[in-house]
Amino acid sequence: MAHITKANGIVDxxxxxxxxxxxxxxxxVEYWIPKQINFxxxxxxxxxVLFTVLFVTGLLLVMYxxxxxxxxxDSVNKTIMQExxxxxxxxxxxxxxxxxxxxxxxxxxxxGIYYGSYKKGREMIWISGMLLFVVFSAxxxxxxxxxxxxxxxxxxxxxxxxxGGVPFIGDALVIWIRGDYAVSDPTLTRFFMLHVCLxxxxxxxxxxxxxxxxxxxxxxxxxxxxxxxxxxAQKYKNGDTxxxxxxxxxxxxxxxxxMYICLFMIFFFYLVCFKFNFAMDPINFDPADAxxxxxxxxxxxxxxxxxxxxxxxxxxIGSIKAFDIGLAAFGIAQVIFFLLPWLDRSDVVxxxxxxxxxxxxxxxxxxxxxxLTVYGKLPPTGINAWIGFGASVVFLALLLVVLPLITRxxxx
Amino acid sequence: xxxxESRRSxxxxxxxxxxxxxxxxxLVAMKKTWDPLPSVKAAGFTTVDLxxxxxxxxxxxxxxxxxxFILKKDANMAKDEKxxxxxxxxxxxxxxxxxxxxxxxxxxxxxxxxxxxxxxxGEFDVSGKNVFGPPPRPLDIPPxxxxxxxxxxxxxGPEYQKMIAEA
Ligand code: FES
Numbered sequence: 001m002a003h004i005t006k007a008n009g010i011v012d013x014x015x016x017x018x019x020x021x022x023x024x025x026x027x028x029v030e031y032w033i034p035k036q037i038n039f040x041x042x043x044x045x046x047x048x049v050l051f052t053v054l055f056v057t058g059l060l061l062v063m064y065x066x067x068x069x070x071x072x073x074d075s076v077n078k079t080i081m082q083e084x085x086x087x088x089x090x091x092x093x094x095x096x097x098x099x100x101x102x103x104x105x106x107x108x109x110x111x112g113i114y115y116g117s118y119k120k121g122r123e124m125i126w127i128s129g130m131l132l133f134v135v136f137s138a139x140x141x142x143x144x145x146x147x148x149x150x151x152x153x154x155x156x157x158x159x160x161x162x163x164g165g166v167p168f169i170g171d172a173l174v175i176w177i178r179g180d181y182a183v184s185d186p187t188l189t190r191f192f193m194l195h196v197c198l199x200x201x202x203x204x205x206x207x208x209x210x211x212x213x214x215x216x217x218x219x220x221x222x223x224x225x226x227x228x229x230x231x232x233a234q235k236y237k238n239g240d241t242x243x244x245x246x247x248x249x250x251x252x253x254x255x256x257x258x259m260y261i262c263l264f265m266i267f268f269f270y271l272v273c274f275k276f277n278f279a280m281d282p283i284n285f286d287p288a289d290a291x292x293x294x295x296x297x298x299x300x301x302x303x304x305x306x307x308x309x310x311x312x313x314x315x316x317i318g319s320i321k322a323f324d325i326g327l328a329a330f331g332i333a334q335v336i337f338f339l340l341p342w343l344d345r346s347d348v349v350x351x352x353x354x355x356x357x358x359x360x361x362x363x364x365x366x367x368x369x370x371x372l373t374v375y376g377k378l379p380p381t382g383i384n385a386w387i388g389f390g391a392s393v394v395f396l397a398l399l400l401v402v403l404p405l406i407t408r409x410x411x412x
Numbered sequence: 413x414x415x416x417e418s419r420r421s422x423x424x425x426x427x428x429x430x431x432x433x434x435x436x437x438x439l440v441a442m443k444k445t446w447d448p449l450p451s452v453k454a455a456g457f458t459t460v461d462l463x464x465x466x467x468x469x470x471x472x473x474x475x476x477x478x479x480x481f482i483l484k485k486d487a488n489m490a491k492d493e494k495x496x497x498x499x500x501x502x503x504x505x506x507x508x509x510x511x512x513x514x515x516x517x518x519x520x521x522x523x524x525x526x527x528x529x530x531x532x533x534g535e536f537d538v539s540g541k542n543v544f545g546p547p548p549r550p551l552d553i554p555p556x557x558x559x560x561x562x563x564x565x566x567x568x569g570p571e572y573q574k575m576i577a578e579a
Contacts, residue, residue: 158516158531161515176443180476181478183477290474295530296531314545321548322546
């Protein structure tokens, strides 16, 4: 046992037992961040804040929510919204945060792509990030179902149905996932379990892993300069704080992040107070009805691009059914970004604007994603169907064909 | 020392073996917990009396929480040997009313003689065959058994088995 002496204060008392000073050093004071990064690097901290908001508001909602098909709708729309004091606030915060977090995730991801932060040595950061994205999608979807409105119900119906496309065991798998022949009470209760228990635990574990993965190759910077972190950190510690290219996470770096968090929170509460409706589909204010489909089914905005890839292939090609092509394309869209570090054949780590063709590729990809998102919401008839088809093909081609080709060229 | 090495690896194998057996059993148990409950399975049979139906009438009933379309064909509607259900000398289309694309419920448009799915524009004819859009196959036929003028859904009668065998 370490030698314990009479403490001269609470911090010292804790330090002797838990080495808190050392812990703070490792976690914050001697965690080095490059100086040359812009506001786009604040998205990680903002995501952490948003996740915390979701977690806390979620706890408050769970106190009143009832996972039972007969009670769920009223427990949300009556008990929480009208009876519980400030229940409406938690619900709107939860709903808006769930929607906005995807906006920030996308910005975070695209920043990573733009600055090449998925490359050489940073692959695990990228992969753990993508894992987070996928689990977050499952979390969002399972939560969307809980209010048991019409859109919740049919979203669940359609998404669970997708598993029917799995060869051989598809139909049985769908029943197994639902716990019934159709989406109903057992489905609701198991999605409730996933949403409030299993998936949050998984998310927290992956967040920890994501942060850990960041500590070894360190965070990238605006000009993708390769820094010798030990050397620069030593400079800083020796008093050359100006000449050093890094600053400690705490207090120097976080103080700047706090400003971004403040700005973001003002925007967030503006949405919560005045524009909360964008995160609430009007159809979801009708209770679920298993015998009536809404005229038009679409997911929340953040899934529209992959939804459009799913339905973009609307005609059979040879003997392959349109449905299967769409499903395969959808499957590819879900996992393709995981492979980005290997689809990009070049080992140049530089921001996109210093990479010629890659820069063009990046913006075409962004525009294509926006087109997919817009058309994912429109009814898939006439010309819309063709635009959706075109954009889906462009999406797949960009990632599977164009990226490997142009980056191989770049390498030469 | 050699003996303790081999003892250690024996303990390792023994532990591995026990853990594998335990792991497999718990996976099976977990899988079964997610299966539909017996009460859910038992509620899987529904009996409908078709005797009161008019020609050209469409009836929607619920079976296993799914909508079932029962259409009594009138003289103008094309027959379909392979899919028609004959009860009491009348011809019926009996299908699960869920689009085979992504599971929306198509609406029946009697004037056009089509089931139209609003989700992605799929269309099915009066026999439930997909004639337009993304649905990959005709509407599914639920297992049925004919008892006089009644139809029992959920049970596989000889007519159903014959239909499946031919398809
Ligand atoms: S679900 Fe019917 S056409 Fe897609």
